[in-house]
Amino acid sequence: MAWPFESHHDELRTSVRAFVDGELAPHADEWEAEGYFPDSVFRRMGELGFLGLSYPEEYGGGGGDYLCNVVLAEELSRCNSGGVAMAIAVQTDMAVPPVHKFGSEEQKKKYLTAAISGEKIFCLGISEPDAGSDVAGIKTTAKKIEGGWVVNGAKLWITNGKRADCMTLVAKTDRDAGHQGISLFIVDTDTPGYHVRRTLDKLGMHASDTAEISFTDMFLPDDALLGNEGEGFYNISWELQGERLIGAAGTIVGARRTLDAAIAYAKERKTFGKPISKHQAVRHALAEMATEIQAAQQLVYLAAWKVNRGEYPVREISMAKLLTGEVSWKVSDRSLQIFGGYGYSMEFPVQRAWRDSRLIRIGGGTDEVMREVIGRMEGL
Template structure:
């Protein structure tokens, strides 16, 4: 009997996500890529279909499913042919809202989680800053307790969904009565005075997603904006990053499989020297090696996800999966582009988009180098 992590319910979900991605989103992908943007109805519709709260409690509109539901979503949504759209949705479901679900009060969950699950409010996550990306401990944004409110000052950069978001899950350094109290999380409305969108990053790939620079200029938020315990924000954000890295690995592996499928189909059709190019050993072996790498990666992800879903804090395995997904994803993208020859390099074939989009996985959510540092430390070095 074949071992599978997926049930009939997962299969039904897979069909729904695939239909949404292929029929409702993919037809627009080329024009959205050209505009460098996509409309907010994508969030509304994903919410309507019940896809934005797959693991969240029913009380807040979620489906109360397991992590393999998240995997199904992460694997299928990329069929929309726009990495930027898939990433924007993943920020909503697996990066900005998990801390609210885990650490939020009932009030915060009703105000932010429930509308995010419904696709009515868009979320972003504010960790990175101009002077601190990998080095999260050394962020400079501060929240100072003053006359019953938190006053936030500083800058965030590279914020996915930052232009369109209704709220941000934010990490800042807190100060109370003149003393530092460590890092803390906040959830804040983006229409609060002092929350200023200062620019958008033009990017090599993921072109449909908006990537914002944000400034906090004496942005005053109420006590109720504090998410989780004061001073525990660093620990909370490290936990958040595990989910972010795992969904990044899922998306990276699925993207690599899609590029590989396209390259195999092309290798069967395209002829050179009187035979399909897939009949040349150089191409066949390349494909065999890529199929091996992607299959191995997927199995590591499934096993890691199984343990994560059971509540194990599998930082080592998640870091390995994220590292491999970035490495294998980009290698597969490059070799698949090569199989398409000159057409691979033309803008008419979608492979160039996968090649550009996949590069991000070696940087976003923790770079290859940081993953190696984490793994190295956990190996006792």
């Protein structure tokens, strides 16, 4: 299990890598500076089959296993922009999986097929101005009326929010029913009452657009309900497991790339008559980082291997998310230190890794929330 991949995953890795190195990485600096990347990236990835690797072939998917998604996430970390990798992961592993898992046949034909081809871009609407970690505390409501629902409220921090054609929305359908009062919906973003309020300026992930969305008396027909009414909290909790694991998988490979750059620099840069890698303090820092990355990566693979076997390993996923977040942050910070003044310069990529890697400790469930989940699973 130490290396869970088989030869067909290796072949997939080769073709994703060729795409990422040839068609994404060369544009990363430009897209980071613009704060956006073109929608055509989604369509191109759809053409190449990369947006539906593990979905059934009848909807245009590749019919592969979960490890294919892990390969994609790992290779996307080579694109030199955490923002691009994250925006694509929202499509492949966050907003769309609930459509496949909980959608009706009609919803799958209409939305899953279009998401896999890249014709429709998805975003995921969970977080709000007043609720992030506490998902059950959301205030967006969907009130039942004849023939459908009327939605009012707001969502914050929505990745792909500016460009999305569709949103997988979490809303309260019964204010008094606690966790059972939440439901999921699929929303076409051109529905009257759906407004993109603003895009948010962020510390990192610059190429990814992050928006605030509001809903004002937005009417959704009955068939916009995704899954059963009242099961949205449990269904989005399922989604969050995939989101966390795929984030962890990409993050830890990104950390290894940051470390490789630091090692290369440490071998070249000389102080006091020798390369800085020959100073024990620097060498030990690099050795420690290599060890921690390896350990975190094995935890990711353990969780992914379990998912691939059909298990639901919340404990291992939470641990993998927590550990990769902490390790990748530490690696980017210590690597920046090894670059000295150049590390602080915008001309060296390590500053981007430092800014981008900070998000994994917050997005999709913070470190503290992961500790709470793990604590509960340890019987605490």
